[in-house]
Amino acid sequence: MASFDIRQFTCRSDNFGVLVHEAESGTTIAIDAPEEQAILAELETAGWTLTHILTTHHHGDHVAANEALKARFHVEIVGPEKEKMKIPGIDRPVAGGQTIDVGGVRVEVIDTPGHTLGEVSYFMPDAGAVFAADALFSLGCGRLFEGDAAMMWESLQRLRALPGATMLYCGHEYTATNAKCALSVDPDNVALQERAREVEELRREGRSTLPVLLEREKKTNPFLRADDEGLMAAMGMAGADPVDVFAAIRKKRDQY
Ligand SMILES: [Zn+2]
Known part of the structure; x- marks a missing residue:
């Protein structure tokens, strides 16, 4: 039986770092990589070794530590196909609608463009958690930097369709x-x-x-x-x- 432990912590000023650890496989996944030191400190506290990064979108405050963490841990970096040219160190481009295996953890990729044109969210059904970064915030949503209202509304309806018992994790404390x-x-x-x-x-x-x-x-x-x-x-x-x-x-x- 898969057993999940999720740690959320503050990075930079108002970014969230998130680590998802699955005990049976030993897999530890970072959702985005806003800041190397904060992530290293959290890994150390938990006693986990990073194995993967799931990148949601190309903004600097979400990919800043990709290359440093890859050099240190040889992690695999997963990210949206549509933004692969802008995501440092990306190994595995993915697209909405795919269900992927990340170190034994089942992850559904959901297209959630609007904030950027290629942003994706990651749903882990076995952990009962979705990671929506800068698409959906608590009581809010991301700024429309690249897409428009119609695009974002469609994205948020995809997130809304997930089970109500899902825990929502976001990119910022807004x-x-x-x-x-x-x-x-x-x-x-x-x-x-x-x-x-x-x-x-x-x-x-x-x-x-x-x-x-x-x-x-x-x-x-x-x-x-x-x-x-x-x-x-x-x-x-x-x-x-x-x-x-x-x-x-x-x-x-x-x-x-
Ligand atoms: Zn952003």
């Missing part, structure tokens, strides 16, 4: 600001109000707001609810195309 924007568009959502209070308390204590159950995000994250009739009505957009609703929320978030 939840407190996301909560303010979410409440401004969806003020009467009780589940959102509760989550916003919890987020405020966690941040006051200097703790992370992630990971979070996907089921809660489905009920609270306005970017996953752009086709919700109640939210549309609250925004004065009853009957609108969800893509337009999504774009309106994204535009609002850009002002925070």
